[in-house]
Amino acid sequence: MNKKQAILALDTTMRRSAIAISRNGTLLAFLQDIPDSKGQAERLMPLIMATMKMAGLAFDSLGAIAATVGPGSFTGLRVGLAAARGIALAADIPVHGITSFDALAEAVRETTESPLDIAIAIDSRRGDLFFRLDSHGQAGEACALSPEKAADLCPKGPFIVCGDGASLLMRALPEHTNILLRDDITDPDPRIMAHMAETGRALVPPTPLYMRPPDVTLPKTS
């Protein structure tokens, strides 16, 4: 039996840190802390150590790492990717990225047989949404836009809404739109991400998906 089979998956894009370790489809450990936009850089590594201890594993048992690449909190995704890539570099194992959209859509699909379209709405905390509409099981185009514009892209209904920006989107939808709200699916779940990494589903390079350029303007030339 190959010793290096365990997968460590982590999500830090939604202002809390969550870590899962699985092996051969079995969850070995799962820990998450309370949401707090500050302090992820101090809490993440100790939380990873605690999860490893809970799983009873040393780092040389890991076969791969998976981390969310965003969209989400810029600082959060950088903390997560720096840790994931640092562990992968030191342990000489691959590191996979998973978009927040794919992690959320996968959580919906894992818990429903429904063929309905899935609207994934992530609150950008700037008054707009990171948004993707998956139709007929196909991932749509990810975009950053106002809740109103996102509502325009939605089908007449019925469809599924998930993500922590769901309430922003729903306020912008026409009254009596027939939707199935999955308000239990707001944050990427590393337990599902570990499964995605094991089965090779929706994996991308571990590079950040900011979906927004840095806030800066070029100085006026005098």
Place this chain on the structure above:
Amino acid sequence: MIVLGIETSCDETAAALVTDTREILSSVVFSQIQQHQPFGGVVPEIAARSHLDHIETVIRTAMGEAGIRWKDLSGIAATCGPGLIGGVIVGATTGKALAAVHDLPFIAVNHLEGHALTVRLTSNVPFPYLLLLASGGHCQLLLARDVGDFVRLGGTIDDAAGEAFDKVAKLLGLDYPGGPEVEKAARGGNPKAYALPRPMKGRPGCDFSFSGLKTAVRHLVETLGHPPDKTETADICASFQAALGDSIIDRTTHAIKDARKLAPELGHLVVAGGVAANQYLRERLTTLAAETRLDFVAPPLALCTDNAAMVAWCGVERLQKGLVDGLEFAPRPRWPLAAAASAPDENDVKG
């Protein structure tokens, strides 16, 4: 003993391997200057993104150049502040992850202590020494008594010295970063062409102020009524550099007296930080040291600006004293190196 150092606190992504026998096995610096140049200064979010983009390659290169494997290391040291927090978080988290996987001690390095101890790496300077730390973000005078034991004698009440260089360069339409550009332009200029203030000169204490000097240069440029030509630019740069130099020499002279009161055996005057790369200031400080019977030491130019060798060395010195940190260490944007010797200076928020 070999320590890996990681530096990401401003606009340089750097990694280095240094031994306890003062050997720099490798020192890799990736400069982001080109990314920030269009904005005339460092943009924090651009810096943070760039650090994450490059840190792995920089570490791999440093390990490869030195031919070192993880099992050869005695510890991982990473700058955990002060600096632009987005970048500090990237370097600190990467360092913690490396340390965790290989069960190595993690050393949270204060960037300023990295600069402060560099002369012990390059020249084995003994404690105590007087340190003028001057860079784009910092300007202070410290008495270095031991690793982790610094007394702050004075600091800037407004701009850092390097910041003044950058702002003057901007006023004159010179490139960013301004320090080397102003120095280059000043070479052919007349330092007495324009009368500029010598901030704080003659005042008691060891504090600096450069904001008034910068304003004086702006008035001067405005009074010209036209964009300064080459000769005027040279003269303005030379006059500015002379004024800043006079101010630094005056403040450092006071600091030497203060430091001797606390440490009569004081033997060295040390300059560190990016501004220490300025040859004119180095010459002025060399003269001052000779006049006050001190040995003057400045690190080689490549170790004056931000680098990771200084972080690795700080890691070596701290590890030797058993000063290691936990993986819960919080990266911090502000992290004073020392308590003030007298009244705390609330204005010197930059460190």
